[in-house]
Amino acid sequence: MSNYFIKSFEEYFGIYRKSVENPELFWQEIAEEHFLWRKKWDKVLDWDFTKPEIKWFQGAKLNITENCIDRHLVNRADKVAVIFEPNNPEEKEEKITYQQLYERVNKMANVLKSQGVKKGDRVCIYLPMIPELTISVLACARIGAIHSVVFAGFSSQALATRINDSDCKTVITSDGSYRGNKTIDLKRIVDDALEECKNVETVLVVKRINSNIKLKENRDKWLAPLLEEASNECNAELMDAEDPLFILYTSGSTGMPKGMVHTTGGYMVYTAYTFKNAFNYQENDVYWCTADIGWITGHSYIVYGPLLNGATTLMFEGVPNYPDFSRFWQIIEKYKVNQFYTAPTAIRALAKEGIEPITPYDLSSLKVLGTVGEPINEEAWHWYDDNIGKNKVSIVDTWWQTETGGIMITPLPYITPTKPTYATLPFLGIQPVLMDENGEEIKENQVEGRLCIKYPWPSIARTIWGNHKRYKETYFSTFKNKYFTGDGALRDEVGYYRITGRVDDVIIVSGHNLGTAPIEGAINEHSMVAESAIVGFPHDIKGNGLYGYIILKVIGEGRNHDNVRKEINQLITEQIGPIAKLDKIQFVRELPKTRSGKIMRRILRKIAHKDTSNLGDTSTLLNPEIVQEIMDNAL
Numbered sequence: 001m002s003n004y005f006i007k008s009f010e011e012y013f014g015i016y017r018k019s020v021e022n023p024e025l026f027w028q029e030i031a032e033e034h035f036l037w038r039k040k041w042d043k044v045l046d047w048d049f050t051k052p053e054i055k056w057f058q059g060a061k062l063n064i065t066e067n068c069i070d071r072h073l074v075n076r077a078d079k080v081a082v083i084f085e086p087n088n089p090e091e092k093e094e095k096i097t098y099q100q101l102y103e104r105v106n107k108m109a110n111v112l113k114s115q116g117v118k119k120g121d122r123v124c125i126y127l128p129m130i131p132e133l134t135i136s137v138l139a140c141a142r143i144g145a146i147h148s149v150v151f152a153g154f155s156s157q158a159l160a161t162r163i164n165d166s167d168c169k170t171v172i173t174s175d176g177s178y179r180g181n182k183t184i185d186l187k188r189i190v191d192d193a194l195e196e197c198k199n200v201e202t203v204l205v206v207k208r209i210n211s212n213i214k215l216k217e218n219r220d221k222w223l224a225p226l227l228e229e230a231s232n233e234c235n236a237e238l239m240d241a242e243d244p245l246f247i248l249y250t251s252g253s254t255g256m257p258k259g260m261v262h263t264t265g266g267y268m269v270y271t272a273y274t275f276k277n278a279f280n281y282q283e284n285d286v287y288w289c290t291a292d293i294g295w296i297t298g299h300s301y302i303v304y305g306p307l308l309n310g311a312t313t314l315m316f317e318g319v320p321n322y323p324d325f326s327r328f329w330q331i332i333e334k335y336k337v338n339q340f341y342t343a344p345t346a347i348r349a350l351a352k353e354g355i356e357p358i359t360p361y362d363l364s365s366l367k368v369l370g371t372v373g374e375p376i377n378e379e380a381w382h383w384y385d386d387n388i389g390k391n392k393v394s395i396v397d398t399w400w401q402t403e404t405g406g407i408m409i410t411p412l413p414y415i416t417p418t419k420p421t422y423a424t425l426p427f428l429g430i431q432p433v434l435m436d437e438n439g440e441e442i443k444e445n446q447v448e449g450r451l452c453i454k455y456p457w458p459s460i461a462r463t464i465w466g467n468h469k470r471y472k473e474t475y476f477s478t479f480k481n482k483y484f485t486g487d488g489a490l491r492d493e494v495g496y497y498r499i500t501g502r503v504d505d506v507i508i509v510s511g512h513n514l515g516t517a518p519i520e521g522a523i524n525e526h527s528m529v530a531e532s533a534i535v536g537f538p539h540d541i542k543g544n545g546l547y548g549y550i551i552l553k554v555i556g557e558g559r560n561h562d563n564v565r566k567e568i569n570q571l572i573t574e575q576i577g578p579i580a581k582l583d584k585i586q587f588v589r590e591l592p593k594t595r596s597g598k599i600m601r602r603i604l605r606k607i608a609h610k611d612t613s614n615l616g617d618t619s620t621l622l623n624p625e626i627v628q629e630i631m632d633n634a635l
């Protein structure tokens with residue numbers, strides 16, 4: 001028997017050892033016993049990080065939707081697969097059973113086929129968080145088309161870039177979307193984007209907000225009548241384990257997003273296995289991840305991971321503060337949610353509202369609380385633990401990336417002792433290492449270094465769509481024979497990992513390699529500093545100088561800013577050395593951030609470089625208005 005569900009800390013260590021001593025055998029057992037393969041593989045793993053080339057379960061044939069849906073029809077046909085909670089709490093929820101999901105996915109798959117979509121074609125999905133989004137994703141997988149979901153908060157320019165990069169000929173969208181008390185004209189955004197996308201032949205439109213939109217003749221079609229006519233049976237296309245399943249764009253250090261390509265067999269095995277263990281999912285649990293399916297978290301842990309385990313997965317269309325800040329807690333009570341997975345940004349925003357929005361609601365169904373997306377600060381961790389988990393619920397701080405496909409470092413609930421701000425230990429089969437600046441592996445504990453993974457795991461992205469060279473340069477060239485995550489991490493005395501943030505912003509100052517993360521760490525220790533971001537700028541003598549954008553907790557509070565500047569540089573001198581002192585310090589009100597809470601350094605760099613003619617794609621910014629203000633006050 002394989003070790004699909006881990007029950008104790010002892011078992012974790014034993015299985016972990018086995019999973020790294022003989023990864024092929026370990027993954028083969030998991031794959032064999034828990035999935036439906038139409039043909040078995042010839043070889044478990046083939047890999048070469050220098051090319052790089054990674055192939056899992058080569059020669060195997062399968063369809064992931066048979067694993068997500070068909071095989072559950074024997075025992076779970078009437079079990080709810082997807083709960084849809086609409087933006088407006090007055091609108092009735094929808095509960096879709098596995099049998100209904102089967103029929104709706106097949107209908108959608110048949111519609112796609114009727115529009116000429118074939119295996120290997122790319123389909124762009126630009127939809128709000130409504131059932132048709134999940135159904136479209138699965139329908140593509142059913143017929144072997146490669147889905148490229150674009151988050152429906154992206155601008156028309158960002159959408160066009162993504163449609164063109166992967167040459168999608170079909171787009172699935174809706175007339176509009178609801179977001180709190182607003183509606184958004186999605187179709188208009190698509191129309192604008194398609195001005196730039198000459199290869200798109202078909203746009204399928206879901207009616208969601210009943211707005212008055214125009215359909216472009218011969219290109220745009222309402223989905224409903226097509227679905228009505230379509231058969232609810234559709235053969236699952238036989239796919240190779242290494243056939244692409246989807247493309248998902250993530251931002252890189254240049255303006256051009258990277259279309260990460262995930263393949264079928266390995267992604268299936270890894271997302272299913274991590275879902276089961278990281279969230280301790282049991283048969284009748286109701287699981288809720290608040291992410292959007294437009295991000296990897298939604299792909300792996302709203303759609304694929306849960307459905308592969310025959311779970312009930314909740315999709316929420318709305319926002320945390322509509323109609324008010326109690327919405328999340330209301331939903332948890334309403335569906336007796338057992339696992340709740342969200343982001344530190346959301347936790348901090350909710351914490352600001354105090355506990356009044358929480359107290360009226362019964363949260364006793366909760367068994368596991370998850371967090372993902374950025375380092376969680378200690379204060380937010382404790383707030384989550386005290387007020388949502390009432391100190392009784394296991395918290396899993398899960399570290400992973402779009403590129404990794406699934407959770408990589410995480411506690412196992414009720415098994416791994418937690419430590420706030422630490423993602424703790426590697427998941428089964430994951431071999432993290434810390435590297436120093438000279439490219440050497442750091443073996444001891446109580447150290448900080450660059451986080452790499454030294455052995456392939458089944459759900460690693462295989463390439464960047466259309467740009468394998470960039471894939472190699474970004475992930476496999478910094479450290480020899482290792483996958484470089486771009487993150488820095490601490491390893492404590494027992495081997496727990498704490499992710500400290502991105503380190504790939506290395507700046508060479510007078511020939512010294514300086515990472516921005518440790519400098520920011522030093523600055524942030526100043527009692528008046530709320531947040532900071534460092535970038536390089538051209539400097540006559542040093543090559544690069546350091547430019548700091550700093551948010552103060554209290555502005556204009558009598559204290560001389562020049563004194564604060566001196567104190568900050570004193571702290572840096574103390575912690576890193578005079579070489580890391582900032583040449584320029586600009587106090588700002590906010591930093592430009594993406595929706596997932598990441599500072600968009602590219603923009604800060606351009607401002608520091610006095611090169612603001614073309615800021616590149618700013619469509620992912622949460623607060624675009626701050627950019628002009630920072631530019632106006634630039635030094």
Ligand code: WT7
Binds near residue numbers: 297375376400596
């Ligand atoms: C980057 C990946 C994986 C889904 C969401 C983000 C940061 C992610 C954690 C965590 C500290 C984290 C890392 C990583 N990150 N999870 N638990 N603790 N940092 O996916 O947009 O591809 O971003 O998010 O810096 O590299 P993504």
